[in-house]
Amino acid sequence: MFQTAATFTGSFDEDCQVKSVPQSLLTLVAMILDGPNIKSQSGDGVTQATLSTAQLLQYNSSIRRRMGSTTVRHNKDRETPLSIYVGLTVHARTQKRDLIEMLFDLGLSISYDRVMAISTSMGNRVCEQYHRDEVVCPPNLREGLFTTAAVDNIDHNSSSTTSTDSFHGTGISLLQHPSLQNNGTDRREHSVLEQPSATTTLSELPESYTCVRPLVLPRKDPPLSKADGPLKSDGQEITQALHQEYG
Template sequence: MDRSAFSFCSVLWLDRGRGSKMDMPSSSGRQTDWTKCCLCQQDKKEDLKSPVTNPTKREADGYSNIATNIPQFHSINALPIMLDPVRLDEGGGIDVTLRRNNAKYHQSCRLLFSNSKLQRAIKRMKSAFDIEETQRKRQKTAPHPTSSECFLCDKEVPGSALKATTMQVNDRINDCAKIMRDGKLIVKLGAEDVLAQEMKYHPTCLTALYNRERAHLNTQEYEKNSDLVTGNEVYPAAFSELVTYITETRASSERTEPVVFKLADLLTLYQQRLEQLGVESPNVNSTRLKEQLLSHVPQLEARHEGQDLLLIFKDDLGSVLVQANKYGEALHLAKAAGIVRREMVAHNSKFESRFHAGNVEDAIPPSLLQFVCNIEHGSDIKSQLTNDASKSDIAIAQLLQYNCFGKYMDGGQHHRYSKDHETPFAVYVGLLVFAKTRKRKLIDILHENGICISYERVLEISAQLGDAALTRYEEDAVVCPSLLRKGLFTTSAMGNIDHDPTATTANTSFHDSNISIFQHPSIANTGEECEPFGGRDEGEESES
């Protein structure tokens, strides 16, 4: 062991009040059984060792190591096991007693008293001693605020200033310092309480401290609960519908008895709506949902009735609804229209010369369809659960998207429709009317009212489909309808078409042949659909 460690151990030994001798009792209440381990006095599976049986004779053997280190462990109160050193000294010292009784020990027990273990124990004790001395010096030299200064603002206080006289004030001030992590205030408080330091303060400074603590806690609570209505777009949409359902239910009630909502029912509606909007297994905290509802609907208050938590409107809600500001509703409508229009202008969907299931979903932004559904069926959460998006909702949304222009020409009576905003419904109506009537005037009227594409665009799409059909016929080397399926047993029948009118004003007749094709699918073989025709667009915009 080095000289500094031994010096520190000696200091601790002397500090125990026994001069240079080890602090040991004069007699021991327990005798040593020398047939067992002299250190632990326990029976273990481990073999007992003895330096006497060791053929290698060393000057410092296990006996001398134990006799030297045990008193030092005892002096610093760091014995690794329960051991009374007195029972190892029968006169003449520990080393003589061990050799006289041919003492044995477990190797694991002896290693607990090794030199390295002793040095580590002394080092730990010395570190703790230094820390204690440092703290003692700091407490002696720490500056205390003078009795004429406020310990919060460091300004002089008048004779009427208050002094901390209760432990409640002391605890509250310490809590404020820890919650806000105010290092300057924590240093001022130090190890003693404000009563012992006789600290004075301005009443306004103490009130300001409490206000800062409350604002800090409110900020933390807001950040904690803000994830309920942030993140995914569907969460704010479903939450707004839930709030609308609550307010509209109250507005449409007869007011003869209070409108009461169970938090469990509202939570179920909210989760069902989130699932309908595409959120898989939504995990909504009921307490956070309650706090958000109380925050967005200040007229609500929460009441416990048994195990149920009820949300009830306050009595003055009726007057609040009657005195609602109409200008506020107009502003809300303008904001909603602006949000939807911004997404409509940014959304692009081009007709690919064929209709398929993904056309409708890709042609309109989800917010537009949601807005139309709210207008058609109601914006509350129950209406949205009961009524899904219908064909009329989808058609109206597509027409709105088709007639949405990013820019309008000043004074222009006609607008240029972009092919990037052509919706399947507008294209389908134009092609259907052309196929049924072949009347340009009817198509132009519908186009002027924004219901279908223009007559020129109808002809363009028809020409593209015709070119695609001819290309397919040339590739397949056969002319057949595109609806035929591959891999099916197919039969055909031929017949004549004769039209010989008997009217006196008729001057022509018609004679031709026709071919009828029949396919025979089965449950096991339904055939394979042919790849649909794909046209090509020659321009980006069409002018009406």
């Protein structure tokens, strides 16, 4: 068990639970839970209960525990996907430190500080990619695909007379259109966490995204450009534009 290491890289592979524990431990737990049979001894048909129990044993094991100590010092190299998944999921849905620490004391989850270290490292990786790409967009967007955007207003309490109770913004939904011939290129370089940082400080977003310059007219009567062509149209331009749009 102590020779098996499983390093979290930012995402969970399909067989990460099986790889995080030795096969002999899986076989032993399967025989305890399901009884001795050929399937449990060969490793086929492992249930989720078997995987969860084996991961908890792997996560909470230690070579030597101090006399009188009731806590377990967890090694990052032996953190199983189950303990990481529980901690990250509970934090994403509740944002409650006490709940995560309670699960950590029960040996079911990683600690709150470890959750914050992982989330901060992943956030910093995303910010680094924003600076490299010089644009802020979801990192799961694939490169080389036709992409469309839908823009709509976000208005909260628009009847308010003060700015403290109202919010006016813009929401942009990006949609990509993959095909059988072109599935795009994965650009999530941030998903690999070489060494999660111990800091909880997030990197800053690009200045072009966070600083929006105000737009004001230089005077009340802005200059109008001269019209190049007749001011009245017969409507054929709309038909031509529709043909170009469909094309």
